[in-house]
Amino acid sequence: MNYELWLILINITNFQKIKLIDKYKTAENVYNNFEEILIENKMVAKKLKNFEKESLYYEVSNLEKILLKKNIGYITYANPLYREKLSGILESPFFLFYRGDIDIINRKSIGVVGARKCSNYGLTVTKLLTKELITNNITLISGGARGIDSIAHKTALESDGYNIAVLGCGIDIAYPPENSVLFSKISEKGVVISEFLLGTAPFRENFPRRNRIISGLSDGIIVIEASEKSGSLITARLAHKQEKPVIVVPGSILYDGASGSNKLIRDGASICTDIEDLRVLLSLEHVNIKPMNFTPEKSEILDLITDSPIHIDDIFKNTSVDRGALYALLFEMQIKSEIICLPGNYYVKTI
Incomplete structure (x- = not known):
């Protein structure tokens, strides 16, 4: 029996699983003391009414085979190497599935997020700022969505940098579908992660949860174009709550696609007005965004x-x-x- 997968599959909350690990140290100990837990923990007992711990045996075995076949790994809060990183996320996940090198989540990383329907201005800014992060040996983290996210991921790959993509669906599902190849390339020098069970569709409610992982794993967030209903604002506000830098690229006051990000500036986020802002706010060693020699001038x-x-x-x-x-x-x-x-x-x- 794979006890960690068993605990992953049990239908209780992440918070409850983490509390059990805090008390019993390992998933195997949770399994072996399960009857005692049901007596002592009324909330778990209520959630798992009529549940028998042996009933997941075949489901665990099947999941283990699928993960091996699809080259998918997993980490849990029970692993001391990742406990600090996972516990730093608001409403910490008990586990993450991943493809690629999971140790990359322990590198310094900056989240770059923004609109799915971005302007050419947003596209250009994303490329420039992402290249600067990579130049300074900073890992790019984003959500793998269309628009700003995808541009940032692709630019990081083109610049031979490290890359983290956080999905809002099961890790065995490519969403958006056209990014299937992109996710494969990211996993070659980087990592694709998800807190959702295999086969989980990209439901709307998954993405705010995905965004808290982006903010939790990053050392700061850069927002490039976000409307007033953009999920990027959730990422930025969560990062602010964790006292991490939130940097916003200003957009036109006449452009609805930048109205949300502009209001982040109004509400106290740092503004990227020139190349010195990026260097100072992120403590970069050097910044290579320099005026170019153009013809005409x-x-x-x-x-x-x-x-x-x-x-x-x-x-x-x-x-x-x-x-x-x-x-x-x-x-x-x-x-x-x-x-x-x-x-x-x-x-x-x-x-």
């Missing part, structure tokens, strides 16, 4: 962007700058408050 770009909105495509048509470099320049000009981005990728001058 920045002054020529500013001649195109006036107090009348101009679309990104029109800016691109009238310069010789490739699109990726143009986005980087526009980001630099925005964090210096020289221009702002309006909904629909229109830009106006602020000076």
Whole structure:
């Protein structure tokens, strides 16, 4: 009998399982003292009414075979190597399933989160900031969702950095489906984790729970574009509750997709207005976001962007700058408050 899997499968809360481990030290001891536990612990006894400990034998055996076949590992609160890290998460999970190198969760990591439907501005900022984290040997942690999350994960991979993806479903399910290959690549130099049992669908209520794991495992959170109903705000507020840095990239006040993240700034989150902010707030050794030498020069770009909105495509048509470099320049000009981005990728001058 695999006693840890047995305790994972028992239908009691994470809190109750952790309390049992605190008292009995190991899952095997919980199993061997199960009858005594049912007598002493009325809450557990009520939850497990008519339950017999031997009844999970075949289910445990089957799960053990599936985990081995699919190369899925697991850790529990009973393991002293991970107890501190797991106990640092609000409403601590008793266990995590994982693919990859689980020891990576003990590295310094920063969460990068944001909108699923992000703007080109958000895309460019995510790439730039993620590269800086990797350059400073910081692990990227995010939720594997569409938009900002996926861009951050892909950028970390392209930069040969460490990566943690936290899923809101069973670890044997790829959600969103198009990220199946991405998750496989992350597990090669990083780790994909989930607190949900195998086969658990990506239900809406799973994602706030997923977000507390992102905030709990990270040493700080960067929010890039979040609407007022974005789950990224949950991640940020949980990190704030744990007294961890919450850094927000400002967006246009006219863009609904940044209204939630902008209000985080209003409510006290740190603002990333220039490259020094990132260095100071995260105590980075060096920051490589530097103004680039563009042709035409920045002054020529500013001649195109006036107090009348101009679309990104029109800016691109009238310069010789490739699109990726143009986005980087526009980001630099925005964090210096020289221009702002309006909904629909229109830009106006602020000076």
